[in-house]
Amino acid sequence: MTTKDVSVAGRAPHGHERRGLLAEGPLLSVIVPVYNEAGTIDEVLRRVVAAPYEKQLIVVDDASTDGTGKRLEKWQGHPGVVLLRHVENRGKGAAIRTGLRHAEGRFTIIQDADLEYDPADYPKLIEPLRSGQAAVVYGSRRLGRPVGWGDVVNPFYHGVTLLNLCVRLLYGARITDEATCYKAFRTDVLRAMELECERFEFCPEVTGKACRMGHKIVEVPISYRGRSLREGKKIRLRDGVQALRTLWKWRRWKTGAQWRWRSIRDWPDGSRLCAP
Template identity: 45%
Template sequence: MKQQTLSIIIPAYNEASTIFRLLEKVHHTRLVHDIRKEIIVVNDCSKDNTEEEILRFTETYPDCTLVYHKQPHNQGKGAAIRAGIQKITGNWTIIQDADLEYNPEDYNPLLEWMIENDGKVIYGSRFLNKTNKHSYQSFYLGGRLLSIVTNLLYGQHLTDEPTCYKMFDSGLLRSIPLKSTGFEFCPEVTAIVCRRGYKIPELPIRYYPRSIEEGKKINWKDGLIAIWVLVKIRFANKHSLE
């Protein structure tokens, strides 16, 4: 039987302070059922030493299966993820931010669920883990609001729509006609998956939030854009989502 693979897409922009340690954590995480990892790093034309840190990692760990792609110019997180999707070869795909807010060991319960249920999609929820802390009340409330809007528009029961840890069957992810370039990737992919009739289950994950001073980039304007994307896709022509 051919060994199964998890593709891990890591979009990175100005993450020189964390990318090496993050890649180490991903590399050292042992997956269930001897599933192999395919790490795809997309550098969104960073202005700091992100590229040097990525190359330092590949030199330090030559045994690691890592695909590196540098965008021709800065386009945004969504565009970086879309570039990564073009390179995936694994059975499943998960998105991993280049900071240290999430723990790659949480891939495993998500993978177990996907395997046991022949699943197509599952999200890791920061809010289902009651031990997690959140850096800013505004981010906490914003995440809750996006989840409520998603549930009202699409009949879901999500607690954490904007979570980074979204895991997909790779065939499903490749089939989605994504257009986003920025942080609106999350509501776009969620909305289209919902319009296709999938119920999105969740499992609790760990979360270690960083501050704006430490490099957190999302803001309230991204929240407004996310709500607009959720509403727009809810009433879009279904043929445009296929």
């Protein structure tokens, strides 16, 4: 395992090195951004390790102050685990971007460190990628379950509904859970998005850019155990407002990545990127 202070860490792999890693490395890279989750991080990592597929586990400690770093020390030397650390708190999006620079897997999943999401659902997320059905897969907390009274009185539920509506209006895409943590990607596609996010705007940025690149976002039902603000949930109203701004920001995104990946949308096994 590698432990790095990423503010002074060595360079990420160059493009030709990444292609080699993706061809020869593990099937899956799991990026775990973590900030002050000492009470749950051990169990989350145990569940990730126990999940199916050959995988690389990348944990990015975003300058935790509650002893999370101490908990992570026991994972030093564990096969397939990479530990990275920010010297100052930069946010979830920045942690994901740091982890992505070290990803060696063909596919990448984002995993929160709070036990709200179960790694046992990985096969549901990965199979549409492996089959070539999709390059972007979201695990939806809403598919396959009825709306209950708890949803009606939950402001987070209505916030997600608003985000879903904005995605439909701005990008013409119908999804049921824009804000889900469980997002899985072909790693090359995620890198082509050239992410800029720092905090919780990771989700709307990848949603907007996936749509602009012409990818259909495939959703699969997942299990979910939500926690309250009192239990440590970190999302706040300001993050919802920022998500709306981010969706608006990327509605006209056109970088070289969008057109560069159009011309090489074939994968060696025959699967394809969706053309813009």
